[in-house]
Amino acid sequence: MSYSNYEQTVIVNGHRLLGVQSVDGSYGISEKPIRVAGVGFIDAMSDAPLQGNFSINRKMVGADPLLEKNSLGKYLFDEQEIDGLVLYDNDTKGFGFTKGRVSRYSVNCSVGNIPDIQTDITVYGSLGKNVLKNNSYTQNLNSSYYPTNLSQVYIGERGSSSNVVDSWNAGTLITTDEKYSNIPDITRERRWTSTVSGITYRWLELGKDSFTLVPYGAVIEHANQSIQYPDQSSIKFNVSDFSIDAVVDFSYSRSINVVPLYALQKDGVKTWNSGQPITSPNYDPVQIDTQYPIETDISVTMIANTYEIREIKDRLQNAPRSEISIDICDANDHANIINSFVGKNVRLISESINSTTEEEMNISLSYKSYESYHNEV
Amino acid sequence: MARPFLRFEDGKITLNNKDLMVNSASLSISPSLQVERVYGDYDAQIAGARTEFVNFAPTQNLQGQLNISFYMSADTVSPNSVNRLFELLEVADPGNAKSSISEAPINGNVVGRYSFDNMFLTSFNLKLEPFRLIVANASYNIYGTINRTVDKYFTQSDVDFAHALKSFGEVKISNQATDEEFEVKSLSYSINVERKISNKIRENENTAINTYAGGALPHRVSVESITSEVNIEGNEMAENLNPYGDQQTSSSPFGIDDSLVDIFLYSLGGERISRLHCAGKIQNQSMNIAEGSHATSSITIKQIIK
Numbered sequence: 001m002s003y004s005n006y007e008q009t010v011i012v013n014g015h016r017l018l019g020v021q022s023v024d025g026s027y028g029i030s031e032k033p034i035r036v037a038g039v040g041f042i043d044a045m046s047d048a049p050l051q052g053n054f055s056i057n058r059k060m061v062g063a064d065p066l067l068e069k070n071s072l073g074k075y076l077f078d079e080q081e082i083d084g085l086v087l088y089d090n091d092t093k094g095f096g097f098t099k100g101r102v103s104r105y106s107v108n109c110s111v112g113n114i115p116d117i118q119t120d121i122t123v124y125g126s127l128g129k130n131v132l133k134n135n136s137y138t139q140n141l142n143s144s145y146y147p148t149n150l151s152q153v154y155i156g157e158r159g160s161s162s163n164v165v166d167s168w169n170a171g172t173l174i175t176t177d178e179k180y181s182n183i184p185d186i187t188r189e190r191r192w193t194s195t196v197s198g199i200t201y202r203w204l205e206l207g208k209d210s211f212t213l214v215p216y217g218a219v220i221e222h223a224n225q226s227i228q229y230p231d232q233s234s235i236k237f238n239v240s241d242f243s244i245d246a247v248v249d250f251s252y253s254r255s256i257n258v259v260p261l262y263a264l265q266k267d268g269v270k271t272w273n274s275g276q277p278i279t280s281p282n283y284d285p286v287q288i289d290t291q292y293p294i295e296t297d298i299s300v301t302m303i304a305n306t307y308e309i310r311e312i313k314d315r316l317q318n319a320p321r322s323e324i325s326i327d328i329c330d331a332n333d334h335a336n337i338i339n340s341f342v343g344k345n346v347r348l349i350s351e352s353i354n355s356t357t358e359e360e361m362n363i364s365l366s367y368k369s370y371e372s373y374h375n376e377v
Numbered sequence: 378m379a380r381p382f383l384r385f386e387d388g389k390i391t392l393n394n395k396d397l398m399v400n401s402a403s404l405s406i407s408p409s410l411q412v413e414r415v416y417g418d419y420d421a422q423i424a425g426a427r428t429e430f431v432n433f434a435p436t437q438n439l440q441g442q443l444n445i446s447f448y449m450s451a452d453t454v455s456p457n458s459v460n461r462l463f464e465l466l467e468v469a470d471p472g473n474a475k476s477s478i479s480e481a482p483i484n485g486n487v488v489g490r491y492s493f494d495n496m497f498l499t500s501f502n503l504k505l506e507p508f509r510l511i512v513a514n515a516s517y518n519i520y521g522t523i524n525r526t527v528d529k530y531f532t533q534s535d536v537d538f539a540h541a542l543k544s545f546g547e548v549k550i551s552n553q554a555t556d557e558e559f560e561v562k563s564l565s566y567s568i569n570v571e572r573k574i575s576n577k578i579r580e581n582e583n584t585a586i587n588t589y590a591g592g593a594l595p596h597r598v599s600v601e602s603i604t605s606e607v608n609i610e611g612n613e614m615a616e617n618l619n620p621y622g623d624q625q626t627s628s629s630p631f632g633i634d635d636s637l638v639d640i641f642l643y644s645l646g647g648e649r650i651s652r653l654h655c656a657g658k659i660q661n662q663s664m665n666i667a668e669g670s671h672a673t674s675s676i677t678i679k680q681i682i683k
Binding site: 032034035036037038039040042043045046047048049259261262263264265266267268269271272275276277278281282283286287289291 | 385386387388389390396398399400401402448489505506507508509510529530531532533534536538540541542543544545546547560561562563564611639641643645647648649652669671
């Protein structure tokens with residue numbers, strides 16, 4: 001069976017991402033061939049930590065959940081691990097990852113196009129099928145017993161579970177993989193008449209047919225996000241030290257060097273004496289750190305009007321710093337910022353002028369800034 | 378077509394008549410020569426004697442060295458089974474260590490196209506690092522000469538090699554368990570054997586010894602000392618280190634237990650291979666921090682086995 005291009009969903013940190021154009025997920029195992037004198041090649045064995053890569057390309061059609069900031073105004077993904085997955089086959093299959101770190105985040109925009117976002121993620125945890133799978137069982141709303149007017153509903157036999165009639169009738173009942181495996185296949189309505197009082201009691205015992213398996217049910221925490229899209233009139237690019245001319249395109253990117261630290265497994269003589277190997281080897285790093293500074297590169301191309309390229313020696317001598325702000329707003333409401341990017345204390349590192357017989361003369365400026373861990377610069 | 382140079386695949390390494398899985402070997406042998414200069418005949422021009430070079434004279438036995446690097450494995454039938462390698466298990470057990478390093482020569486050794494006898498273990502070491510194959514190194518002293526032999530190969534498959542992924546270690550500073558935050562990046566273990574050669578004058582003065590290229594051989598190669606050492610590379614140093622090499626948390630430096638390091642070697646398939654143990658005093662410790670890397674500590678613990 002194949003999966004067509006409109007059947008996949010990309011989830012990152014519980015957010016169903018909007019505007020995804022392509023996703024590439026891969027992992028590689030570094031092997032060392034073992035060669036022995038007098039024998040030659042014998043085998044090849046893993047000789048380096050396992051790492052994977054995820055690359056996601058999106059159109060900016062909504063607020064990007066990856067741009068969440070902390071109280072100090074720093075991006076959370078600079079220091080936090082993220083997890084995610086690609087869901088397909090009606091959300092029943094997935095290719096997921098844990099302990100991912102953003103290694104590059106970039107936005108490219110040009111007149112006439114919706115901005116593109118590219119996010120590169122390096123994975124230090126698990127990667128592959130069944131990662132993040134939690135096998136939750138949600139209520140089958142097509143059950144012939146739903147809703148019920150009985151006052152008692154039980155998952156399986158009455159004696160072994162509690163009354164769940166409220167959530168059953170609300171259509172929100174979920175159960176665990178363990179409970180699900182111990183209940184009968186068929187839902188039954190039961191009755192019992194007391195020989196003393198003559199009263200007949202009726203209740204519902206839910207079987208497997210009253211539930212639907214949602215393998216990745218709890219993974220999607222924020223499924224419905226509002227779609228907002230910018231157009232060329234709703235994107236604002238400002239540089240603090242001059243009045244910018246008409247912008248043709250710009251790009252913004254942050255490169256983050258991440259250093260994983262691995263350690264040997266800790267255990268003792270008790271395990272050794274048991275004759276058994278360790279049950280959970282140290283596959284994952286014990287620490288993953290961002291290596292500062294984080295470099296931010298911003299480049300902008302504008303049609304030459306009032307701006308004139310400066311003298312290179314002035315830039316070297318003064319090395320002035322500027323502030324750049326990029327506000328990408330909703331085309332339908334220019335006061336509503338979809339995403340914004342800031343370049344603090346950026347330095348102009350290159351300027352170029354381009355003149356052709358085909359187009360208007362334009363000027364490209366490239367800025368660079370460095371973000372430190374503690375020391376604000 | 379003639380193949381004057383030996384291929385890696387045809388250069389079998391055999392020690393004590395056992396084939397080993399060695400990934401590199403270095404064999405060297407050299408005589409110890411002293412220049413003999415004497416006063417020559419009378420020279421009338423200078424009214425004296427000129428100094429003349431006569432020859433090189435051997436001052437010691439012919440001595441060589443073999444250094445090998447090899448992969449350890451779990452399989453009992455494998456050439457690199459620990460049980461067949463250098464009595465390692467016994468060396469690692471302090472109770473048996475004194476008697477386990479043999480003074481008897483290891484004979485029946487072949488490296489590629491050369492065979493030799495009279496070999497004695499002088500050092501063994503290995504390093505455990507996350508995700509790495511475990512490669513051990515051993516050094517031997519050789520006395521006597523080498524002989525040409527026929528190059529050979531052997532076949533080997535399905536070997537369960539020792540691997541750091543399933544291996545683990547335990548570190549106790551002054552017999553106190555380290556805390557949760559103590560992380561070990563690598564463990565290096567080594568055993569060094571100091572040996573002393575003894576020659577008997579009467580045994581070596583007979584001219585018959587020169588009828589063979591090996592010449593005079595030591596009468597005995599005795600074991601003078603055996604030490605084991607572990608270097609721990611990690612994130613912490615031992616605090617409150619006292620002049621006795623212990624971590625002192627009480628008001629007296631006496632009665633403090635040794636620091637202990639155990640290295641438990643497993644194969645990638647989960648088979649036990651060997652337990653290496655070192656109990657001793659902290660010889661030195663250091664902390665390094667440099668641009669572009671995290672602070673790393675180094676602790677060295679040494680045990681005198683003999």
